[in-house]
Amino acid sequence: MATDVHRPVTPSPVSPASPDSPDSPETTVDAGSAVRVEGLSRSFDGRPVIDNLQLDVQPGEFVALLGRSGCGKSTLLRILAGLDRDIEGTVLVPRRKAVAFQAPRLMPWKRVWRNVLLGLPGKPERGVAERALEEVGLGHRTDAWPKTLSGGEAQRASLARALVREPDLLLLDEPFGALDALTRITAQRLVGELWQQRGCAVLLVTHDVEEAVLLADRVLVMDDGVIAHETRIDLDRPRDLTDPRFAELRAELLNRLGVDESSH
Template sequence: MNSPDIDALKTRHGERKTALELNAVSRVFSGRAVLKDVSLSVKRGQFVSMLGASGAGKTTLLRILAGLDQADSGRVRVAGARSVVFQEPRLVLAKRVWENVVIGHERLRATKPSALAALEEVGLSRQADGWPKTLSGGEAQRVALARALVREPKLLLLDEPFAALDALTRIRMYELVARLWRAHTPAVVLVTHDIDEAILLSDRIVVLSQGEISADIAVDLPRPRSRGDEAAVALRTRLLAALGVGQADAFQTASRDAA
């Protein structure tokens, strides 16, 4: 059996073009297999979204990639430099905004200038000396993105970072994340329940079902993308089928959510 420990993906000359490799990874909780022999490879610069029902294993897999959990079997290899953005910004209220960006990384050269540069990228340089409690939800999540990017990750892990935001703020965050991804070119793994979100942002969409990858679909659509585009609608239908959801069921769920 291969070691379940996380190994850094490196060569003698530095990081490889592959940002993560999973080989037959499994995770069991209380006798229940949450992940079952999952194998996945993501190249540097790819944007991959993971879809699946609650309990499908998405967050468990992301936590293993982040080093916050450990596989019971299989091999996990990830880029040595990785960052995580969670659903909640997780800012320290007793520290100023710029201090939150570099918290835990005081060894960064010219710490405050590094924080200011990252905040400039997310449009929050004017709030650098402010306090987290003065920020809106969207602004706080942008600080979390700046904190992730200041580390120059080769692998950026996003755990439903837009779920708590209103619809208009979500759209702005999609645009920001896409721009930052193009600028920094990390591999991105996004965990989401939102099919349209995955279609708008991703190069690939991986569907998890009962702990296994049931679909791995390339998204070959021109950017920027529109939900109403014919190809996007067709892809949405395909993903709904992969998730075991019919169009009528999806419409009823959307109607209840809008009510």
């Protein structure tokens, strides 16, 4: 699998390429990994946010990343997306990758289908966007203006924009955080179904422990700039929130995050 390599930004004859550039440096990553991170460090104003971090994600694996605010979760995701290359260490990621953020980031002056095609190379046809919108249940809003979409619809349009890139790695940065409870449940179910259909690797950054246990094969807890703990979620799908094992895993992760359920 062809990969992008992100290394420290240092003076050299060749400048780092953008994440979508065909001129990005390439190597081959071991077939058993979709993502490999070795010795990754990132500092801001001399303060380390990520400190010698190691991470592997398998092809087709769904990984959720938990941690307190400011622990470096979103910074790590931005590095994997190729949006932050001022790093030390090595990051190997698939050439075909896509990211969806908490804010849908739709261009208000472009209709929904045109938003879905934003950033794609060449001149993709409208039908490419229509198929992606159908996949996320938004085919009936193809010609809508973004301002007319509900929060859930806007997030599905953002997801369609990520899926249209046929990613081997899908990066999700708290994509359900701004949704109401009922819309969030629908969106979570949709992402789970799309992941199973697509078979791509997924890294989900979230503050919601229940969401992590519901969706992921493996949950990582980030603390002090490193992966401090991991839990494998060996529960059958679809998952049942009333399953005692679900409750045990949720409680274990909350404890790792320093949250005492008995106090709530």
